[in-house]
Amino acid sequence: MCKGDKQYFGLTVKGSSMYPKYMDGDIIIVLSQNDCESGDDCVVSIGNDDATLKKVIKLNDAIMLQPINAEYTPIMYTNKEIKYLPIKILGVVKELRRKI
Numbered sequence: 413m414c415k416g417d418k419q420y421f422g423l424t425v426k427g428s429s430m431y432p433k434y435m436d437g438d439i440i441i442v443l444s445q446n447d448c449e450s451g452d453d454c455v456v457s458i459g460n461d462d463a464t465l466k467k468v469i470k471l472n473d474a475i476m477l478q479p480i481n482a483e484y485t486p487i488m489y490t491n492k493e494i495k496y497l498p499i500k501i502l503g504v505v506k507e508l509r510r511k512i
Contacts, residue, residue, distance in 0.1 A: 419444040429479035442503035
């Protein structure tokens with residue numbers, strides 16, 4: 413991970429929206445990049461506020477932030493909404509670290 417020009421950052425998972433894949437207190441290692449493939453687990457900034465960890469689903473005219481936990485509702489943003497409320501991909505999850 414340390415070789416080359418790629419940049420990574422780590423975050424602690426808070427909450428249960430991505431349970432059971434990611435649990436509260438897990439540490440994720442994220443490859444810093446501003447785009448992703450549809451279906452990637454990503455750290456996403458919404459409106460320049462806090463970041464969220466969600467599965468990003470790209471649609472023709474929208475982006476959906478999909479939690480894994482069925483108790484949470486997906487959030488959809490149209491391309492028109494994204495122009496006014498900045499939605500930014502901060503990076504793609506590459507590694508999970510969990511204490512046992």
